Amino acid sequence: MWDYTDKVIDHFKNPRNVGSIDKPDGVGQVGNIICGDALKLFIKVDSATSRITDAKFQTFGCGSAIASSSALTEMIKGKTLAEAAAVTNQQIADFLGGLPKEKMHCSVMGMEALEAAIKSYKEGGAPVVNELEEEGRVVCKCFGVTEEKILRAAKDNHLRTVEEITNFTKAGGACGACRADIQAVLDRHYNAASAVQEKAPFARLTMVQKIHRVEEALARDVIPGLNADGGSVELVDIEGSVIRVRLLGMCSGCANAGFTIENFVEKKLREQLDPAISVESV
Amino acid sequence: MKTVYLDNNATTKTAPEVVEAMLPYFTEKYGNASSMHTFGGAVGHDVEAARKSVAALLGAAHADEIIFTSCGSESDNTALFSAVRSYPGKRHIVTTRVEHPAVLNTCKYLQSQGYGVTYLPVDGNGMISLQDLEAAVTAHTALVSVMMANNETGVVFPVEEAARIAKSRGALFHTDAVQTAGKLPIDLKNSRIDMLSISGHKLHAPKGIGALYVRRGTRFVPFLIGGHQEHSRRAGTENVPYIIGLGKACELARAHMSETGRIAALRDRLEHGITAAVPNVRVNGGGSPRLPTTLNISFEFIEGEAILLHLSDLGIAASSGSACTSGSLEPSHVLRAMGVPFTFAHGSIRFSLSVYNTGSDIDFVLAELPPVIMKLRAMSPFWHEAQGKACRAGAESL
Ligand code: FES
Numbered sequence A: 001m002w003d004y005t006d007k008v009i010d011h012f013k014n015p016r017n018v019g020s021i022d023k024p025d026g027v028g029q030v031g032n033i034i035c036g037d038a039l040k041l042f043i044k045v046d047s048a049t050s051r052i053t054d055a056k057f058q059t060f061g062c063g064s065a066i067a068s069s070s071a072l073t074e075m076i077k078g079k080t081l082a083e084a085a086a087v088t089n090q091q092i093a094d095f096l097g098g099l100p101k102e103k104m105h106c107s108v109m110g111m112e113a114l115e116a117a118i119k120s121y122k123e124g125g126a127p128v129v130n131e132l133e134e135e136g137r138v139v140c141k142c143f144g145v146t147e148e149k150i151l152r153a154a155k156d157n158h159l160r161t162v163e164e165i166t167n168f169t170k171a172g173g174a175c176g177a178c179r180a181d182i183q184a185v186l187d188r189h190y191n192a193a194s195a196v197q198e199k200a201p202f203a204r205l206t207m208v209q210k211i212h213r214v215e216e217a218l219a220r221d222v223i224p225g226l227n228a229d230g231g232s233v234e235l236v237d238i239e240g241s242v243i244r245v246r247l248l249g250m251c252s253g254c255a256n257a258g259f260t261i262e263n264f265v266e267k268k269l270r271e272q273l274d275p276a277i278s279v280e281s282v
Numbered sequence B: 001m002k003t004v005y006l007d008n009n010a011t012t013k014t015a016p017e018v019v020e021a022m023l024p025y026f027t028e029k030y031g032n033a034s035s036m037h038t039f040g041g042a043v044g045h046d047v048e049a050a051r052k053s054v055a056a057l058l059g060a061a062h063a064d065e066i067i068f069t070s071c072g073s074e075s076d077n078t079a080l081f082s083a084v085r086s087y088p089g090k091r092h093i094v095t096t097r098v099e100h101p102a103v104l105n106t107c108k109y110l111q112s113q114g115y116g117v118t119y120l121p122v123d124g125n126g127m128i129s130l131q132d133l134e135a136a137v138t139a140h141t142a143l144v145s146v147m148m149a150n151n152e153t154g155v156v157f158p159v160e161e162a163a164r165i166a167k168s169r170g171a172l173f174h175t176d177a178v179q180t181a182g183k184l185p186i187d188l189k190n191s192r193i194d195m196l197s198i199s200g201h202k203l204h205a206p207k208g209i210g211a212l213y214v215r216r217g218t219r220f221v222p223f224l225i226g227g228h229q230e231h232s233r234r235a236g237t238e239n240v241p242y243i244i245g246l247g248k249a250c251e252l253a254r255a256h257m258s259e260t261g262r263i264a265a266l267r268d269r270l271e272h273g274i275t276a277a278v279p280n281v282r283v284n285g286g287g288s289p290r291l292p293t294t295l296n297i298s299f300e301f302i303e304g305e306a307i308l309l310h311l312s313d314l315g316i317a318a319s320s321g322s323a324c325t326s327g328s329l330e331p332s333h334v335l336r337a338m339g340v341p342f343t344f345a346h347g348s349i350r351f352s353l354s355v356y357n358t359g360s361d362i363d364f365v366l367a368e369l370p371p372v373i374m375k376l377r378a379m380s381p382f383w384h385e386a387q388g389k390a391c392r393a394g395a396e397s398l
Helices: A006-013 A063-076 A081-085 A089-095 A101-122 A147-157 A162-169 A179-199 A207-227 A257-272 B016-026 B038-058 B072-086 B101-112 B130-136 B159-168 B240-277 B304-313 B333-337 B359-378 B381-397
Strands: A026-032 A037-046 A051-060 A138-140 A231-239 A242-249 A278-281 B066-069 B092-096 B116-120 B141-145 B172-176 B195-199 B210-214 B281-283 B294-299 B348-352
Touching: A006 A063, A006 B304, A026 A101, A037 A063, A037 A101, A037 B381, A051 A063, A051 A081, A051 B381, A063 A089, A063 A101, A063 B304, A081 A101, A089 A101, A089 A147, A101 A162, A138 A147, A138 A179, A147 A162, A147 A179, A162 A179, A207 A231, A207 A242, A207 A257, A242 A257, A257 A278, B016 B240, B038 B066, B038 B195, B038 B210, B038 B240, B066 B072, B072 B092, B072 B101, B072 B141, B072 B172, B072 B195, B072 B210, B092 B101, B101 B116, B116 B130, B130 B159, B141 B159, B159 B172, B240 B281, B240 B294, B240 B359, B304 B348, B304 B359
Parallel strands: A242 A278, B092 B116, B092 B141, B141 B172, B172 B195
Antiparallel strands: A026 A037, A037 A051, A231 A242, B066 B210, B195 B210, B281 B294, B294 B348
């Protein structure tokens, strides 16, 4: 039995805004009967104010799919389209007091239906089927999940493992043949992301970011090496690309202190952060 | 709130008589059945009496053909591993696509160890074909394992014929009778079955006890290795209270065999009541011989977990082959093997009865279930689409 919150149970048992809208201004559809859940969202929009005046839904799915749909309609009624467009799947889950992690895909379905409904409104009201499911390279054949959808779920929700991707998108949850591919998509995404970080020049980072990066690099690449010789190092100050450190323990009185700073600490930090860095000892 | 318990294929209530029979073995009768002193010896006697009772339910010729295990899964694992270890030259197994995971996943494991496994398909009614079996078994087949009745649909397989085919090619035959024992008569002394698994908690004994029947003369390699218990066929100090419980449960099951007709009538009433009241339903396995206790029924256009949550609220306990209840994201492997369309597969519910069910249980479900189905269909986009199509078709035919 799933551990559903009282709010999920309430919205499942007494779903708000079930039904359809006669002459809707936008209709968004996501999911299908093969996957086991689907949501059709109808919205009425006041064109003068761009406000969603009414929202109704039809859902095929489990308890949390129905509850997520109900929550979504409650959340967007009265919002402007811009405000509604900013609703995330996490907010839907939060509205319900949380969802079991295996059921997060229900909240993702809500967010996607909303996007499709807004698009439908902008295009004149004809029903729009969620496009993340329609376009792009299909990674998971069992559930028809595209690379785009996986990347988006990963970015929006900081997902790092295949299991998390399955919880949020279902991809990988059936035959499992696509799991290596999902991992490859994640690897590409995170490697690219860290490559971007490395390229950002150190001097342009904020002070907080600089401190964070330097501390991290010291802890990971420098201190263990010094510890081996009974010493250590601490960060004292950063000014532009000049990093001031203090050698500790055995290193502090060592005749080779200057050498250690230049050939070890500075070298490591340059490798890790930016070649333009210089390190001084205080 | 009254609970209408219709999930007996998942687990059953421990019979009060069983609990009562077990209790002394937690208190004064705590001796070790394998000890030399009379104190333990008395307990050893009671264990043997329980073994006889299990043998009697299964129609086994000899009580020593019964090995007590911890559960049905252990019995299944023991049977499969014993067969392949006993015949190291044979590296092939035949089973079905709809076995319990205790058999299916053990076969998958053996596959990863280099064994060949043939998984027999089932037809739309959940039935295997003996021709397929004939074609699959070769001189290299160590074991054929075909369940006696399927846990999800209740479909009963022709295991005697299957055993005959297996034996004619020199293969061992095992059957998982976890769902059948106590529900249909079993007569092992007039059978070709070599090994048979049962589980206590499916027949009103507690969880944590099972048994494996191994015909005398069958090559056997133990699964659990250690002491000499169970004639060196299953190590580990005997779980005396639970063995006594299983013995008592088998005795009760024999006595209750006469109630099979009554339970079958209840099941049929449930089935006919639902199919009469609710459109767009499908009885899975309905065209095959089935256990008298099991009804697997699919409601088109809605999802099983949502049905179960509403039923549970009303005090009705059942289970579902839908994906969402298990967290597996996919509907049941049994229904998929049967080719049940997706529009139905996600909305399948299994009702499974026991001797403790009454006519008023069935009346209650028949009164409460249809509104739940209607409520969920009213919010299903697929139901509305189908209604729209039906309306248009109707209008065109005018
Ligand atoms: S292809 Fe993704 S789970 Fe089967």
